[in-house]
Amino acid sequence: MTSELWQLGAVDVAAGIRDRRFSCSEVMTSVVERLRMLNPKLNAIVVDLTGEALAQAAAADRKLQALDEPGPLFGVPVTIKVNVDQEGQATTNGLPSLANVIAPGDAPLVRNLRNAGAIIVGRTNTPELSMRLTTVNPLHGRTWNPWHPDASPGGSSGGAGVAAAVGLGAIHHGNDIAGSLRFPAFANGVVTLKPTPGRIPAFNPSATVERSLHWQLTSVQGAIARSVADVRLATRVMAGGDVRDPWWVPAPFDGEPLAQPIRVAVTRNSHGYPIHPGILELIDRSADYLRDAGYEVVEAEPPSIMDPARGWLSVLLTEIKATLGPTVDQYGSDDLRRIFAWYYEMGKILDYDGIRTGLAEKTRMARCWNVFLDSYPLVLTPFLMRPGYSWNYDALGYAQTKDLWDAAIYSYGINYLGLPAGFVPVDLVENLPAGVQIVGRRFREDTVLDAMAAIEQRAGRLVDRLWASASLA
Numbered sequence: 001m002t003s004e005l006w007q008l009g010a011v012d013v014a015a016g017i018r019d020r021r022f023s024c025s026e027v028m029t030s031v032v033e034r035l036r037m038l039n040p041k042l043n044a045i046v047v048d049l050t051g052e053a054l055a056q057a058a059a060a061d062r063k064l065q066a067l068d069e070p071g072p073l074f075g076v077p078v079t080i081k082v083n084v085d086q087e088g089q090a091t092t093n094g095l096p097s098l099a100n101v102i103a104p105g106d107a108p109l110v111r112n113l114r115n116a117g118a119i120i121v122g123r124t125n126t127p128e129l130s131m132r133l134t135t136v137n138p139l140h141g142r143t144w145n146p147w148h149p150d151a152s153p154g155g156s157s158g159g160a161g162v163a164a165a166v167g168l169g170a171i172h173h174g175n176d177i178a179g180s181l182r183f184p185a186f187a188n189g190v191v192t193l194k195p196t197p198g199r200i201p202a203f204n205p206s207a208t209v210e211r212s213l214h215w216q217l218t219s220v221q222g223a224i225a226r227s228v229a230d231v232r233l234a235t236r237v238m239a240g241g242d243v244r245d246p247w248w249v250p251a252p253f254d255g256e257p258l259a260q261p262i263r264v265a266v267t268r269n270s271h272g273y274p275i276h277p278g279i280l281e282l283i284d285r286s287a288d289y290l291r292d293a294g295y296e297v298v299e300a301e302p303p304s305i306m307d308p309a310r311g312w313l314s315v316l317l318t319e320i321k322a323t324l325g326p327t328v329d330q331y332g333s334d335d336l337r338r339i340f341a342w343y344y345e346m347g348k349i350l351d352y353d354g355i356r357t358g359l360a361e362k363t364r365m366a367r368c369w370n371v372f373l374d375s376y377p378l379v380l381t382p383f384l385m386r387p388g389y390s391w392n393y394d395a396l397g398y399a400q401t402k403d404l405w406d407a408a409i410y411s412y413g414i415n416y417l418g419l420p421a422g423f424v425p426v427d428l429v430e431n432l433p434a435g436v437q438i439v440g441r442r443f444r445e446d447t448v449l450d451a452m453a454a455i456e457q458r459a460g461r462l463v464d465r466l467w468a469s470a471s472l473a
Contacts, residue, residue: 005030007467010076010170010230014117017064017075024064024075024119028057031077031121035168038146038472044153044162045079045122046140047089053077053121060119073237074117077169081157082123082140083130084173084221085204086110094128094137097331101206108201108242109173109221116237121169124159128336129324130175133183133404134391135159138333142391145187146472151432152391154187156180157224161188164224165463166472171234175202177219178312179383179411182423182437185224186384189433189462191452192224193231193422194415196443200238201245212323214316214359216247218415226463228424228453235445251443258377258447264290265300265376273406275385278429286380286426286436286455293454295378302379303368309413311365313347313405315358316416321349335395342401362416369417370442378451379439381410383423388432410437420445424452425462433462 005027008016016022032050039045060075067074080086083093085103087110092098106114113120125135125143135158136142143158145151146166153162157174161184164172174181176194185192200221211219223234236253266287268280291297321344328340350358373379385407394401405412414421419442425435436455440448466472 006034006167008170009225009227010073010233013076013170014072014074018070024057024060025054027075028054028077028119028121031167031169034166035121038166039168042144042146042162042166043141044124044143044159044166045168046082046125046159047123049120049122053119056119060117071115071117072233073113073171076118076171077121078113078118078171078173079122079124079160079163079169080110080120080173081126081160081175083126083175084110085206086120086123089123091204091206092139093130094126094139095331096139099139103204103206105205107204108245109238111242112238112240115240118171124157124163124172126156126159128332129327130156130180131324132156132336132339133179133394136391145391146466147189147432148471150390151388152187152393154184157184158187160224161185161190164188164190164226165466170225170230172224173221174224175219175221176415177215178415179408181222181224182383182411182421185423185425186435187388187433189425189466190224190226191228191231191424191456193222193235193445193449194420195220195222195235195239195445196420197418198247198249199251199443199445200235201242201248203242203244212319214319215323217418218316226461228449228456232449249443254446255444261294261296262378262447263296263298263376264378264380264451265298265302265372266380267301268382269301270382270385271304271306271409273385273409275382276387276429278387279382279385279434282426282429282434282436283380283382289455289458290380290451292458295451295454298376300376302372302376303365305409305413307361308365308416309409311358311362312412312416314350315355315362317343317347318350318355339394339401342398345398346402346405366417369419373441377441377444377447381437381439383410383435383437384408387430387434414439418442420448422448422452424455424459426455426459428462
């Protein structure tokens with residue numbers, strides 16, 4: 001039985017440990033064996049903490065004897081992305097120049113996971129500064145997609161996405177300012193939720209300067225896992241408050257019941273991008289799944305996603321150039337410097353009046369979407385409007401970088417609006433994983449997760465096909 005425990009999700013692991021059907025050590029041994037077998041060729045986890053994890057699991061077994069009610073993640077193996085502080089570990093963010101930045105304490109989400117009983121087995125890979133839609137960097141190297149050796153694992157939380165897909169733990173932390181949770185979920189056929197900004201507290205004790213304000217209000221922390229139930233549990237745990245984040249909001253995780261049947265607006269509007277027919281088919285299929293589950297699915301067009309997408313590529317991009325630009329110029333690889341130059345070319349760098357006007361317009365955009373969501377509490381959208389792409393696609397030229405960003409307007413546009421959005425895989429498109437996005441009202445992650453679960457129940461899990469294939473042999 002021990003050899004199969006790596007397949008279990010967080011909900012089942014925690015329940016099995018509470019019921020004494022297996023021990024923390026048995027679960028951890030299974031995951032560690034899986035990790036040591038697969039990670040050398042996938043490079044998802046770039047800081048191996050399995051020795052400490054096994055010792056902590058043994059200590060947890062001893063502690064369990066005296067606990068009446070263990071934490072909700074007691075004994076559950078998890079990973080942390082290398083751009084978030086974990087006490088005693090380097091917060092490298094994929095840059096060689098940050099290799100010796102040792103965290104003096106845990107970030108809030110790491111503390112929340114530990115307080116819930118989770119055990120960290122390793123730290124996952126990210127591109128330089130976590131600012132590419134793939135995962136490779138000069139410090140830790142390239143992370144490999146388990147579905148195909150040439151395919152991108154997504155970015156920036158690519159290590160987390162791969163680790164989730166192949167069974168290197170049950171819950172995998174990531175973060176998202178333009179799609180960095182959802183791109184890896186798309187690329188690896190797993191599940192994630194980009195929460196509302198303010199849901200999960202964020203702070204790095206190692207930081208010497210504060211992040212710029214708009215960055216703080218657009219970026220979020222979250223989890224990648226193999227099931228909606230595990231993403232729900234992880235998000236709930238990670239959302240515990242922390243006084244170090246003044247933007248954290250003590251909103252209840254489970255909101256008031258909505259009028260039934262819940263209305264879901266469906267959009268297939270590609271805004272001029274040649275959306276792949278396979279992606280359209282997954283949207284149609286997901287709409288049918290939601291109807292079958294009792295939702296009222298309506299063909300209704302939300303406010304344009306193009307305005308917030310352009311806002312990301314102007315207002316936020318101007319801030320990014322001012323804050324990250326000097327670091328990219330001084331410490332970034334040749335690839336990263338070229339890609340950032342293409343970002344600037346794709347977007348529009350603003351002066352002060354442009355920033356002031358842009359921020360005012362953001363309020364209008366958010367209001368329009370809030371009004372729409374008042375009538376349609378959920379929106380089913382494409383996520384990426386094309387199939388998966390090669391691991392270095394964005395480094396091949398301006399046209400390739402622009403193609404990815406043009407295909408991803410429903411990703412970073414939703415970030416700019418500050419709305420929660422989940423990704424759930426549905427099927428393969430051109431032999432690579434793909435799926436759909438569900439967008440919801442602010443701080444109604446619960447309704448987004450419910451809809452994702454309805455799709456998941458009918459579509460099944462893509463990782464079961466991966467595990468049965470020869471690609472992991």
